[in-house]
Amino acid sequence: MGHGRGETVLDAATAILTAHRRDWSPIVAALIRLTGDWDLAEECAQDAFVKAWERWPVDGLPDNPSGWLMTTARNRAIDRLRRSSLERRKYEQARMADHAPDAPPSSDVDDQLSLIFACCHPALSMEARVALTLRSVGGLTTSEIARAFLVAERTMVQRLFRAKRKIRDAAIPFRVPARDELDERVDGVLAVLYLVFNEGYHASGGYDVERLDLSTEAIRLATQLAELLPTSTEIESLLTLMDLHDARRAARVDDLGDIVPLELQDRARWDRVRIARAAARLDGAPLGRYQVEASIAACHATAPTFDDTDWVEIARLYGCLTQIAPSPVVALNRAIAIGMADGPAHGLRELDAIDATSLRAYPYLPAARADMLRRLGRIPEATGAYRAAIRLASNEADKRFLERRLQEIDRP
């Protein structure tokens, strides 16, 4: 293989990987619009990329890679429909007719948004929404998604199969929601993306360096959504929130994989440039849930030291969040912030006022209590609370962190 040929192969590989991220979702969306068949759409998109792997290294890059892929995928879909049985053709024609008549000619943007909204439809289970979004919008393989969520591949195959069957059988629409329901549906999409981000950020249940980086995927998908819906400030806020978390990632886990508590994190390892850029975007945005959460993250991220953190402001922001999106977890975080702002005795009082019914299996509640009791010098009670937290912790790093704290107070 000559030098030139090697470069062509490398160029082609880079171009295909780039194209996969950029073009997967538009192709799948356009083919679903055309055929109404999700599996067919994904298979034909896949086929187009396989063909690109065959052709591009030999023929060189096409002038318009996106157009080449879209045409190849569409031709493949038409070809497959032409070859399929009469019954299937009837079915497909019926589907196409269903889509055709009153629907105005749709744009690529509408197609892509329709795909996202269908994947995140509230009539699907949250698990199904997450899996579908990563598969159909994100273009991840079923095995990548299974691995990222630590489930068997056949479980993920089943989950995706059932979700697509429900979309088809129950007629979950493929369209952009009407203006009066748009905000609510956008919130639903953001909840899915934030869950994916958090799953990556706080991977629960063991270590696997080969695991796909779900946080990066979530940021990529949110960026894509922000481009498709530039008027939504909540998407911008969610992106800012993810940026602020992600910028501190390097300091969050030590070389052994242990979680470093915020207090002990080496702030020199935070990406201050990224933090400053993200925090600057927060000015003046209206007060939505993610804007408040991003403001809280910004308070942490811009604090020069742990002691210099504006805990009063953080407690106030959690108070706002209690109004907009109340949950026991928000109440817990507010109690922690009050414990920092006004002292552990105040924090403990707030903690005791939380309705903890839904937090019975949540390790961070006894962990927070343990920390406050430790700071109050109530060691025997703190010991009990640390033990309770350790029993509940599903993340090995969390467990090690709590065990270390427990040892520190056991042997002062």
Next chain:
Amino acid sequence: MRYMFLICAETAEIAEDDGHPDRDPTSWVKEMDGRGVRSIGERLASPEDATTVRVRDGQLLLTDGPFVETKELICGFDLIDCADLDEAIEIASKHPMARWGMVEVRPFWTPPPRS
């Protein structure tokens, strides 16, 4: 797209309590018939009046009562023909029993496409 709405009450008391104005579906029926999305629907007698029929090894087996015992009970049904699930959800959410019980929105079976 056709759906069967199974109208359920949360408790037997609610199902059997007649004449509660908030649960009267008359105006819902009128609205949906007017929109042309509801083809038929009926209120059902108490599950206590149900007979469950099974045939096993050629033998007819009868049980008094519904086939599944739950606190919630099906007290009516409607057949709805509308554009898609979003419209079906909108229609179901307007049914008075959505506030006192629940409405299961079940699509009619369609044959899976054969490849």
